[in-house]
Amino acid sequence: MSKNKMKKSLSYRLFWPIRNEKWQQITIPVASILISFIAAAIVILLLGKNPLQAFYNLFQGAGIFPKSSYAGYKSILTDFLSLLNAMTPLVFASLAVAVALRAGLFNIGVSGQMLVSGFLATIIVGYSGLDAIIAKPLVLLVGIVAGGLMGGLVGWLKYRFNIHEVVSTIMLNYIAQYVISFFIQMYYIDPISRQSKYISEAARLTLVNVEIANLKMNIPLGFILAIIIAIFIKFLMDKTVVGFEIKAVGSNRNAAKYTGINVGRNTVLAMIISGGLAGLAGVTYYLGYFSSIQPKVLSSIGFDSIAVALLGNSHPIGIIFSSFLVSIIDQGSTYMSSQAGIRQEIASVIIGLILLFSACGEYFKHKVSRLKDKEVDRKDSES
Amino acid sequence: MSDYIVEMKHITKRFPGIVANDDVSIGIKKGEIFALLGENGAGKSTLMSMLSGLYEPDEGDIYIRGEKVQISSPNHAANLNIGMVHQHFKLVPDYTITENIILGVEPISKFVGLFPYVDIRNANRKIEELSKNFGLEVDPTKKIADLTVSMQQRVEILKVLYREAEILIFDEPTAVLTPQEIDFLLGIIEGLRNSGKTIILITHKLEEIKKVADRCAVLNKGKLVDVLDVKTTSVNHMAQLMVGREVSFKSEKVPAQFKEEILKVEHLTVKNEDGFEIVKDVSFTIHSGEIFAIAGVADNGQVEIADAIAGLTKVSGGKIFLEGKDITNNSIRKRTETGISYIPEDRQSFGLFLDFDLSTNLALKQYYKKPFSSRGILNKQEFEQFGHKLIDQFDIRSGQSIKTQVRSMSGGNQQKAIIAREIDLQSPLMIFVQPTRGVDIGAIENIHNMMIQQRDQGKAILLISLELDEIMNVADTIGVIYNGQLQKIASSESLTTNEVGEYMMGAKHE
Numbered sequence: 001m002s003k004n005k006m007k008k009s010l011s012y013r014l015f016w017p018i019r020n021e022k023w024q025q026i027t028i029p030v031a032s033i034l035i036s037f038i039a040a041a042i043v044i045l046l047l048g049k050n051p052l053q054a055f056y057n058l059f060q061g062a063g064i065f066p067k068s069s070y071a072g073y074k075s076i077l078t079d080f081l082s083l084l085n086a087m088t089p090l091v092f093a094s095l096a097v098a099v100a101l102r103a104g105l106f107n108i109g110v111s112g113q114m115l116v117s118g119f120l121a122t123i124i125v126g127y128s129g130l131d132a133i134i135a136k137p138l139v140l141l142v143g144i145v146a147g148g149l150m151g152g153l154v155g156w157l158k159y160r161f162n163i164h165e166v167v168s169t170i171m172l173n174y175i176a177q178y179v180i181s182f183f184i185q186m187y188y189i190d191p192i193s194r195q196s197k198y199i200s201e202a203a204r205l206t207l208v209n210v211e212i213a214n215l216k217m218n219i220p221l222g223f224i225l226a227i228i229i230a231i232f233i234k235f236l237m238d239k240t241v242v243g244f245e246i247k248a249v250g251s252n253r254n255a256a257k258y259t260g261i262n263v264g265r266n267t268v269l270a271m272i273i274s275g276g277l278a279g280l281a282g283v284t285y286y287l288g289y290f291s292s293i294q295p296k297v298l299s300s301i302g303f304d305s306i307a308v309a310l311l312g313n314s315h316p317i318g319i320i321f322s323s324f325l326v327s328i329i330d331q332g333s334t335y336m337s338s339q340a341g342i343r344q345e346i347a348s349v350i351i352g353l354i355l356l357f358s359a360c361g362e363y364f365k366h367k368v369s370r371l372k373d374k375e376v377d378r379k380d381s382e383s
Numbered sequence: 384m385s386d387y388i389v390e391m392k393h394i395t396k397r398f399p400g401i402v403a404n405d406d407v408s409i410g411i412k413k414g415e416i417f418a419l420l421g422e423n424g425a426g427k428s429t430l431m432s433m434l435s436g437l438y439e440p441d442e443g444d445i446y447i448r449g450e451k452v453q454i455s456s457p458n459h460a461a462n463l464n465i466g467m468v469h470q471h472f473k474l475v476p477d478y479t480i481t482e483n484i485i486l487g488v489e490p491i492s493k494f495v496g497l498f499p500y501v502d503i504r505n506a507n508r509k510i511e512e513l514s515k516n517f518g519l520e521v522d523p524t525k526k527i528a529d530l531t532v533s534m535q536q537r538v539e540i541l542k543v544l545y546r547e548a549e550i551l552i553f554d555e556p557t558a559v560l561t562p563q564e565i566d567f568l569l570g571i572i573e574g575l576r577n578s579g580k581t582i583i584l585i586t587h588k589l590e591e592i593k594k595v596a597d598r599c600a601v602l603n604k605g606k607l608v609d610v611l612d613v614k615t616t617s618v619n620h621m622a623q624l625m626v627g628r629e630v631s632f633k634s635e636k637v638p639a640q641f642k643e644e645i646l647k648v649e650h651l652t653v654k655n656e657d658g659f660e661i662v663k664d665v666s667f668t669i670h671s672g673e674i675f676a677i678a679g680v681a682d683n684g685q686v687e688i689a690d691a692i693a694g695l696t697k698v699s700g701g702k703i704f705l706e707g708k709d710i711t712n713n714s715i716r717k718r719t720e721t722g723i724s725y726i727p728e729d730r731q732s733f734g735l736f737l738d739f740d741l742s743t744n745l746a747l748k749q750y751y752k753k754p755f756s757s758r759g760i761l762n763k764q765e766f767e768q769f770g771h772k773l774i775d776q777f778d779i780r781s782g783q784s785i786k787t788q789v790r791s792m793s794g795g796n797q798q799k800a801i802i803a804r805e806i807d808l809q810s811p812l813m814i815f816v817q818p819t820r821g822v823d824i825g826a827i828e829n830i831h832n833m834m835i836q837q838r839d840q841g842k843a844i845l846l847i848s849l850e851l852d853e854i855m856n857v858a859d860t861i862g863v864i865y866n867g868q869l870q871k872i873a874s875s876e877s878l879t880t881n882e883v884g885e886y887m888m889g890a891k892h893e
Contacts, residue, residue, distance in 0.1 A: 239760055239761055241759045241760075241761060248736060251738050255733055255734065258693075258695060258734065260748070
């Protein structure tokens, strides 16, 4: 018996990290990613191209690996900063989804919350001509408050009238999209770009074309904040009474009520936090990555973030990594298409595959534990 | 050998941190009622789960009709004519009885010989026939959501009969039933045996075994203690084997010493969601050092009284005073802090967070206060120390101590955890709702003793129970509820069990 246990099969050793429940949090997403890259490689092979080349180009474009040549004022560093710039709103949006998920709520209104906060920050601060030192913090504040109120409204509707948050957030997405579109078209339109007028540089959360060491860089100030906020959310959820109550409500509403936790208040609170994070996503997107708003369009970030949050196990630190990966593929796609001659849409296919496989994470977990049980059974019967 | 329809030989099953079954061998004859007796966590359900295909044994073999089998799934078990009636019903509330029964084995007919469809009408007829044959009359077109608990159980039984089960396993079938319903069910079980079925009855209620079972296997801590012939064995002996020591059915208690008034309920009225008055004008008081029990048949408003006092249900009329303070409109937490401990009826969906660990669940009523947290930051170390303290003090058993996920604990130990948590609050008023439901004899005795001990320490105790024996055993004062109204309040010495029963049925009024 002991000899049998010592001699572990190759497959056992290979899959050990996935079997071990402690490591599953990390190994399952990593396995999902690997599988999706393999699937993407097959797609690229079918197109008659070299998948390794394509992936390498992808990482080059995102500023992870150096390109063979750079235009003036550009280098790998500028590419990498653009990557962080694009990633920032995705981190905030995914955190928004994750916090709501912990409370047992499904916030698919992140896009709407982003738009409202982005729009309000644009008209209140973006066109105000305030100094940067006041304008930038004010943009963040408006973003948090607007998003928080919008999220809070959803929580309140659920608590007061028992309206399911999925329904109310979808409806609010439409309302935000069209009402704001109306205002932009009527009052804030730039006749040439057909978007809202550009905001002042002072209000923008990304410093554009900063010249350092003969390079022109876009420095995303919001990125530093995103990391700080992610760590703060982790602390909030794991170590504080507020986080405990939110998780309790998400885990079992009846027991939470019995315990004396105010279920309604925590539902609203979780949605305020979620909405506030979505608000930060909104301002770093519309007043950072971009500097104007395209009318009648909802950002897809609000929806991608659901899958990114799942890929990161709804864990704040996991979300930083999953956002990073998804942003790499997104950002690198242009370079890949020009270098490898693979259409840019393939990048979307890869992202789609990753998200699809990450959503299957629970299934993998189930399969692995079944396999484990079977193996144990077999061993016992052998001995 | 061919004597036995089911044989389980040297079965061992391990779970992390625990050996659920340790070298258990039993044989069950065709056409008998075979009872499995044991405390919670003794391994009865695990043993039967292996027979019904939910688990596979780590060691040992199973023989059905003399043939060695490896039962790999519930479907496989069904093919071997084994069916299990689960303690927690597995029914779809929005489906009709027929739809639930045929789920997975739908009879398919072809419309115009071409388009397949589920032949509900035929199935309805078949199920009606089946239900009449076994004395389990149901209306097959009714929805599960509209049925009482005992009717739902009938559906569960019909489900296994429909799958042509010859060996029926009943897992604690009477835990959710009223005394009358229990008698009816036991009658059905006997009827099934008489028509040639083999019955395995998992229970820890000795009277039931004495009433219907032919033979009985006693399990203790995963090991088989003995297989007994029920007719020639006394109830006391069975209990002793099961617990591993002498059990007294009558709790020892000194006469009650009533002191100051703790709880006063005045003209309490509670409406349910449909606006129907489920508690009507109920008034009573409980003193320090008194166990006040509310007796009644299920769903007569007694649970709502407890919920109203604890704050889980809104009061639509009347007042509640705790130590002279009006708490009628206070929040749940305010009431807990004013001095109410509450052991709820449904421990799994109200009393505990099954996905949280044991130490968290033990600190559930105090996590927001010092020393468990300060300035909103949780102190995990304090949770752990407190957890260890209560685990030792109340002998709560679990696989991985404070880190155990509560979901994996046995029902009796889950209940111990709740009672430990609530006693530790040192509240002047303690509410126990069905505290011994689904709990084994040893633990029942333990819980009764704890209640009496708390009473002797000057607590006021409100006990709500469907078990009349329990009420007669521990209560000092009994209030009998029928149809939302208290019919009678009197000291327990002045009432006989029969009298209480009559008030419970509404046959006798004040």
